[in-house]
Amino acid sequence: MNARALPAVLVVSTLLALPACRKKNATTAPDPFREAYDVEQDWNDPQHVIPLNYQQAQGKRLFYKTCVWCHADSTPAGPSNRNNLATPPPLFNDGATLNSLSDDFMQNIITLGGSAMAKSPIMPPWGKTLAQEEIRAIIAYARAIAQPPYRPPARPGPRYSTK
Template identity: 60%
Template structure:
């Protein structure tokens, strides 16, 4: 018997014992490889969140404009967040922001807190950022949200079926 044939027979005999009979799972495509950028989960440093192009634009603008008030740590050290009243929600605070519609988020970022009956400590960005940039901030917030953000279902039409 040729050695190679002998080895394969041997493997066929021991494979079931060692539990290798299970079919190998097809490799899953790695979403991190196709990501434009990534963000480390703020609540779990082991978890890396893949970001689309639009989300990565939001990340860039967030770290320029918003990190000082909507995160605890900034690239330049501790943030100003804890000095503010009311304390601004962390951008990944899904418990707060998941309940806010994209439209509300767009309005408060564009017009500032005071225009929506909230704190004027939230500045208006409508003159500084384009609508597209503000939308990218919202999708970045959705991407990092903990608990994770679930997009709302389709709104009911004004006519109900029954």
């Protein structure tokens, strides 16, 4: 490029960039929690922010991709189908329901689906969609956000319990 053309190029590119700057300033501030995977805002109390470790954060990402449509009421991810279901699924932070289920039971119902565990067949089997490690991450996320908080049992439950 010849040296005399350079200032003109700079002026033109600055002018082109200006409207873009103005547009950016006009947008509203993004919700810091919407994309944050290292925390979860307590579903019952927005003032309470729950820190997530790496595994729980992976679980959160998978939950908002695959489970949120049935296991949450409307969220920033979008509207929920939960209230339309014949057996409304427990909210994923529902400690009163989920805390009493063992990790093994959770792993089984998520892998095999509701009908395999004598529950509603509307709960799909995920064993061909998600790896076992991913399902473990989703369970870790459920335990992290549970209200009332989840307390792990002092000793492991029976391996093939129905709860």
